[in-house]
Amino acid sequence: MSVDKNSRYRSSHEWARKDGARYLVGISDHAQEALGDIVFVELPEVGKQLKQGEAFGVIESVKAASDVYMPMSGKVVAVNDAVSGDPALVNREPYAGGWLVAIEASAPAEWDGLLDPAAYEAEAGKE
Amino acid sequence: MNQTRLHDWHLAAGAKMAPFAGYDMPISYPIGSVEEHLVTRRSVGLFDIDHMGQIEVTGAGADAFVSRLVSARVHDMKDGDARYSLLLSEEGTVIDDLFVYKIPGAWWIVVNASNREEDLAWMLALKGSERAFDAVSIVDRSEETYMIAVQGPRAIELLDLVSDAKISELVRFTSGNAKVLGVPCLVGRTGYTGEDGVELFFPADDAVRLWTGLLSEGEKRGIETKAIGLGARDSLRFEAGMPLHGHELSKEISPLEAGFKWACDLEKDFVGKAAVLRLAESGVTRKLVGLSVTGGVPREGYEVQDESGRAVGKVVAGMFCPSVKLYAANAFVEPAVAKSGTALRVVIRGKAAPAVVVKRPLYVPTYRR
Numbered sequence: 001m002s003v004d005k006n007s008r009y010r011s012s013h014e015w016a017r018k019d020g021a022r023y024l025v026g027i028s029d030h031a032q033e034a035l036g037d038i039v040f041v042e043l044p045e046v047g048k049q050l051k052q053g054e055a056f057g058v059i060e061s062v063k064a065a066s067d068v069y070m071p072m073s074g075k076v077v078a079v080n081d082a083v084s085g086d087p088a089l090v091n092r093e094p095y096a097g098g099w100l101v102a103i104e105a106s107a108p109a110e111w112d113g114l115l116d117p118a119a120y121e122a123e124a125g126k127e
Numbered sequence: 128m129n130q131t132r133l134h135d136w137h138l139a140a141g142a143k144m145a146p147f148a149g150y151d152m153p154i155s156y157p158i159g160s161v162e163e164h165l166v167t168r169r170s171v172g173l174f175d176i177d178h179m180g181q182i183e184v185t186g187a188g189a190d191a192f193v194s195r196l197v198s199a200r201v202h203d204m205k206d207g208d209a210r211y212s213l214l215l216s217e218e219g220t221v222i223d224d225l226f227v228y229k230i231p232g233a234w235w236i237v238v239n240a241s242n243r244e245e246d247l248a249w250m251l252a253l254k255g256s257e258r259a260f261d262a263v264s265i266v267d268r269s270e271e272t273y274m275i276a277v278q279g280p281r282a283i284e285l286l287d288l289v290s291d292a293k294i295s296e297l298v299r300f301t302s303g304n305a306k307v308l309g310v311p312c313l314v315g316r317t318g319y320t321g322e323d324g325v326e327l328f329f330p331a332d333d334a335v336r337l338w339t340g341l342l343s344e345g346e347k348r349g350i351e352t353k354a355i356g357l358g359a360r361d362s363l364r365f366e367a368g369m370p371l372h373g374h375e376l377s378k379e380i381s382p383l384e385a386g387f388k389w390a391c392d393l394e395k396d397f398v399g400k401a402a403v404l405r406l407a408e409s410g411v412t413r414k415l416v417g418l419s420v421t422g423g424v425p426r427e428g429y430e431v432q433d434e435s436g437r438a439v440g441k442v443v444a445g446m447f448c449p450s451v452k453l454y455a456a457n458a459f460v461e462p463a464v465a466k467s468g469t470a471l472r473v474v475i476r477g478k479a480a481p482a483v484v485v486k487r488p489l490y491v492p493t494y495r496r
Contacts, residue, residue, distance in 0.1 A: 036143065036154075036155055036159060036160060036358070037155075037159040037160050037161045037162075039161070039424060039446075039447035039454075040423060040424050040447065040454065042423065058423075058476065060423065060424040060447075062155075062159075062160045062161065062358055062362070062446065062447065063154075063358070065423075065424065065426070065476070088161070091159070
């Protein structure tokens with residue numbers, strides 16, 4: 001399992017990372033590993049307002065469909081079309097090319113309340 | 128929970144394990160189900176399928192017994208022939224699907240792991256029902272017999288290199304005896320992937336030796352050979368249009384509904400024949416079709432609708448198909464909407480995803496081309 005040092009995490013295995021004025025959101029390496037081969041990704045419409053903890057999309061692996069949840073509240077300002085065309089990108093690069101959505105955070109302070117890399121690693125390692 | 132003799136090997140290889148038919152089985156290895164599927168389509172896949180059952184039928188009256196027991200024609204089978212067949216209930220539904228091998232002096236019947244005990248009980252009940260079957264012997268050989276499948280376009284090439292007989296000279300759907308890496312095997316030119324290849328039956332004590340030997344011989348000879356889990360086994364068989372009992376076939380399904388009339392020899396007597404004939408007369412009310420779906424992965428239990436939103440059927444299996452690159456389902460639907468090209472919908476998480484009836488199989492087995 002790898003963790004990205006610049007991201008913070010939700011215990012449901014999503015990460016958020018500041019990227020200029022916006023935040024990128026994706027799923028952790030631990031999550032992609034547990035899901036297995038990802039074959040379909042359903043993402044929200046650009047412009048959608050979502051609250052922290054709200055389901056924003058679905059990741060389908062060969063085995064099952066799993067909801068993914070917002071680590072922070074905000075408005076979707078971009079979705080990663082690359083993962084729609086090549087869902088396995090989430091397996092290969094969960095913290096880089098496999099990001100899912102970019103958001104304009106409505107409560108940036110929420111980021112500080114997320115798990116830091118060490119805390120997330122410890123928690124995910126227990127599973 | 129049962130373990131196969133290769134359980135430790137699977138764990139050491141980093142396999143994700145899960146219970147299947149009472150066995151802790153490898154679902155996928157670190158390369159992932161999709162890559163495992165593709166390796167089998169381009170080179171060689173090795174499958175630990177020791178959970179499958181093998182039942183040996185011998186003795187005076189065995190020919191008549193097997194002919195009555197299974198739906199397919201078997202009386203014309205010669206030593207070495209192998210044939211797909213169904214085990215039907217009196218109601219004409221499918222208790223199990225199986226492969227029947229005629230070998231010198233015996234019938235060798237390969238059954239699904241999850242149905243093994245029920246199949247055995249059914250066979251014993253049929254034997255008890257007629258004096259003519261008194262001398263028939265039915266023995267479960269599953270414990271002492273190991274079963275590995277070696278499948279893929281280069282499987283026969285690999286087998287030829289490591290066997291004391293020319294496996295390439297075995298005709299499809301026949302079997303023969305050979306030593307593979309020194310292990311005495313019954314070799315069936317059969318399989319469940321849509322690729323050429325074999326299924327090997329041999330003494331269980333030789334499992335690790337044969338498995339690791341085939342992998343290292345493949346590597347040494349430049350023939351890419353990988354262990355394949357049950358996840359890819361499912362997508363390989365699905366693409367190739369082969370049924371999985373509990374999905375396309377079950378005790379609630381008639382072979383006529385699932386498109387298996389060809390596996391029923393209506394010119395002979397067999398258990399369930401009367402019910403099959405009755406349904407043929409009255410007509411089926413649902414048919415198995417393939418669906419290509421856009422907008423999600425169709426999965427078992429999802430509702431199928433027509434374009435007006437009326438429910439017309441249910442998905443029994445669905446997945447992403449790595450070789451044909453489609454999200455596809457097998458579904459039972461009303462006959463009126465079963466024609467290829469019919470536009471339907473599959474309800475995925477409350478949303479109607481567009482679907483179209485497609486010809487099965489999605490991937491025509493290489494030996495049928």
